[in-house]
Amino acid sequence: MSSPVAFDIQPQLATPIYRQVVEQVQRLVAGGQLSAGDELPSVRAVAERHAINPMTVSKAYSLLEAEGLLERRRGVGMVVAAQAQPAAAGTDRLALLQPALQALAQQAGQLGIPPEQVLQALARALQPDSKDRP
The missing domain is CATH 1.10.10.10 (Winged helix-like DNA-binding domain superfamily/Winged helix DNA-binding domain)
Known part of the structure; x- marks a missing residue:
């Protein structure tokens, strides 16, 4: 369990x-x-x-x-x-992330943040010691 x-x-x-x-x-x-x-x-x-x-x-x-x-x-x-x-589970794990990724891409575009900066921020957020992780 x-x-x-x-x-x-x-x-x-x-x-x-x-x-x-x-x-x-x-x-x-x-x-x-x-x-x-x-x-x-x-x-x-x-x-x-x-x-x-x-x-x-x-x-x-x-x-x-x-x-x-x-x-x-x-x-x-x-x-x-x-x-x-x-x-x-009948679902591809990455497919479950797609709505969040689309929202992230849209918000980054609206804020005028270049894709490279978004990817760097995402990479930092994915680090095990990141304070941004849930």
Whole structure:
């Protein structure tokens, strides 16, 4: 079992909160950080921690269940489904980054930042000791 999931929910983003939860779980499964049988925090725990409506979290979990990534276990809550192995997640890991990369490219263009500077900043952010990493 992996360590408890801590979602990075950012209400100021244009992406709806339920979508943020869905995409984070998809990435964690595709990246192998969540594997079959790993428990997700309860709807109530996520809602309280992030001061959001429990129905938002419930919607995200239901969508993930419909996708086959999560399953409900009586008395336990939501867990990563057995068939949701990284290789069977059905999604290319880089494809999961595409929306964020497109947004980054658009924002850099709007700010007039040259691609080389963006790539350097991204390389720094990817360093293990970077303070910019989540």
